[in-house]
Amino acid sequence: MGSPQDSDPAIAADPAIALRDAHAVLGAREVLRGVDLTVRRGETVALLGANGSGKSTTIRAVLGQVPLTDGTLELFGTPFRRFRDWKRLGYVPQRSTAAAGVPATVREVVSSGRLARRKLRPLGSADKDAVERSLELVGMADRAKDPVDALSGGQHQRVLIARALAGEPELLIMDEPLAGVDLASQQVLARTLREQVGKGSSVLLVLHELGPLAPLIDRAVVLRDGRVERVENPDQLHDLACHPHGDEPAPGAETAPKIETGSLT
Ligand SMILES: Nc1ncnc2c1ncn2[C@@H]1O[C@H](COP(=O)(O)OP(=O)(O)OP(=O)(O)O)[C@@H](O)[C@H]1O
Numbered sequence: 001m002g003s004p005q006d007s008d009p010a011i012a013a014d015p016a017i018a019l020r021d022a023h024a025v026l027g028a029r030e031v032l033r034g035v036d037l038t039v040r041r042g043e044t045v046a047l048l049g050a051n052g053s054g055k056s057t058t059i060r061a062v063l064g065q066v067p068l069t070d071g072t073l074e075l076f077g078t079p080f081r082r083f084r085d086w087k088r089l090g091y092v093p094q095r096s097t098a099a100a101g102v103p104a105t106v107r108e109v110v111s112s113g114r115l116a117r118r119k120l121r122p123l124g125s126a127d128k129d130a131v132e133r134s135l136e137l138v139g140m141a142d143r144a145k146d147p148v149d150a151l152s153g154g155q156h157q158r159v160l161i162a163r164a165l166a167g168e169p170e171l172l173i174m175d176e177p178l179a180g181v182d183l184a185s186q187q188v189l190a191r192t193l194r195e196q197v198g199k200g201s202s203v204l205l206v207l208h209e210l211g212p213l214a215p216l217i218d219r220a221v222v223l224r225d226g227r228v229e230r231v232e233n234p235d236q237l238h239d240l241a242c243h244p245h246g247d248e249p250a251p252g253a254e255t256a257p258k259i260e261t262g263s264l265t
Contacts (some may be wrong), residue, residue, distance in 0.1 A: 002069065004130060006248030008249050010052075013069070014041075014074075014077030015038050015039055015040045015041065015074075015078055015117075015170040015202075016040065016041055016043075016075065016076060016079075016170065016202035016204075016221055017037060017039040017073075017074075017075060017171065017202070017204060018037055018038055018072075018073070018074040018075075018077075019036065019037040019038070019058070019061070019062060019071070019072075019073050020033050020071055020072045020073075021035075021036060021071040021072070022034070022035040022037075022058070022061055022068050022071035022072075022073065023068060023069045023070035023071050024057060024061050024066050024068055024069055025069050025138065026057065026066070027050075028070075030226065031054055031057045031226050031260075032054050032057055032061060032066075032068075032226045033225070033226040033227050034071070034226075034227055034252060035054065035061075035071075035223070035227065035228055036228055037056055037058060037204075037221055037228070039045055039094065039137060039171070039202050039204050040202065041200065041202055041203055042197065042200050042201070042205075043203075043218045043219070044197055044202070044203040044205070044216050044217055044218050044219045045202075045203070045204050045205075045217070045219050045220070045221060046205055046207045046210065046213075046219070046220045046221070047059070047072075047204065047205070047206045047207070047220075047221050047223060048206075048207060048208070048220050048221070048222045048223070049222050049223035049224055049229070050086060050224065053223040053224050053226070054190060054221055054225070054226040055175075055224050055227060056175055056206060056225075057093065057204040057226075058226075059101065059175050059204065059206060059222065061073065062075075062173065062204070063089070063091060063173065063229055063230065064080060065204050066147065066194055069122060069190040074086060075089070075171075076090075076170070083129075086116045087116040087117045087169070088169060088171060089116075089170075089171050090113070090171070090172045090173070091164060091174075092161050092163075092164045092172070092173070092175065092177055093160070093173075093175055094175045094176050094179065102148055102149070102263045103116055103147070103149070104147070104148055105144065105146060105147055105148065106135070106140055106143050106145070106146055106147075106148055106151070106159050107131065107135070107144040107145065107257075108142050109148050109163055110131050110135055110140075110144075110159060110162045110163045110166050111123060111127070111131050111158055111166065111226075112136055112163060113131075113134070113162070113163035113164055113165070113166030113167045114127045114130060114131065114167060115120065115151030115167075116167060117168070126221060129242060130166050130168055131156045131162075133166075133168050134163070134165040134166040136163040137156065137165060137191075137192050137195065138158040138159070138161055138162045138165075138188055138189075139164065139188050140155065140158050140159060140162060143155065146151075148253060152184040153180050153181070154181045154182055155182065156235075157177065157179075157181050157185065157187075158185060158188065158189075161174070161177065161189065161192065163164045165192065165196070169203045170200070171200055171201065171203075171204070172193075172196060172201055172202070172203045172204075172205075173203075173204045173205070174203070174204070174205040174206070175205075175206045176205075176206050176207065176208065177189055177205060177207075178208075178209065178211055178213070179208075183211075183212070186211045186212045187212050189212075189213065190211075190212040190213050190215075190216060193213065193216050194216060197216060199241075202218075218233075219232065219233060220232045224230075226259075249264050264265065
């Protein structure tokens with residue numbers, strides 16, 4: 001997707017993410033073995049690949065949660081070791097790892113997305129407006145006072161997305177945002193992302209199926225065994241989501257509905 005920022009060559013020259021020849025070790029294994037990943041301003045990039053191919057590790061490396069043993073990372077043109085502008089990033093972790101058992105209301109969780117912007121100051125009117133806008137965007141405004149523990153899995157996911165959006169990030173990173181989410185919530189996410197991208201945000205998301213997000217994806221980077229196997233443009237995305245490693249569908253197999261089911265492998 002093009003963004004208004006594309007017209008500024010200085011900004012367009014600095015991608016939101018520039019990961020080069022990234023290597024990372026977890027336990028005794030080299031899990032990333034030379035990953036190159038660029039997300040330009042205003043671009044929406046999907047990371048695809050089989051279980052264990054290194055998608056989450058790549059995202060965690062971009063966030064600095066997994067150190068690189070080799071290679072380089074720049075965020076918005078700044079080498080990672082000097083990058084401090086965390087308010088420009090929003091992160092939606094895999095649902096199972098976040099907010100479970102937190103004794104907080106929906107609004108409180110979403111408000112925590114403003115932390116990097118307001119530091120330790122109390123919530124101001126701009127903060128409150130951003131929180132309310134994010135709740136509206138994901139369709140959770142009417143649940144704002146409910147404890148997050150009282151939510152379903154898909155509603156939980158919407159709250160985590162709202163928390164990331166509340167920080168008004170220029171780069172939104174999401175790890176399997178469609179996992180376990182019904183079609184209605186997937187469509188809410190698609191609408192939300194479209195709005196973000198329309199404002200010029202960049203998006204990196206791990207997906208197993210493209211679902212309603214397919215029309216929003218500019219490029220798909222397919223990982224295999226800790227390396228980029230290939231990079232595809234939107235024309236190939238349908239086949240990629242169903243057969244990320246180029247496996248042919250069984251003769252007569254119905255592939256189109258698979259993308260829309262939301263049931264993930
Ligand atoms: N903490 C860890 N210690 C050791 N190995 C790990 C650790 N976390 C992940 N791995 C290994 O790293 C590899 C890549 O894992 P990663 O979670 O990045 O894959 P993924 O592509 O996101 O998979 P999935 O689709 O299942 O979420 C896997 O082989 C996994 O077993």
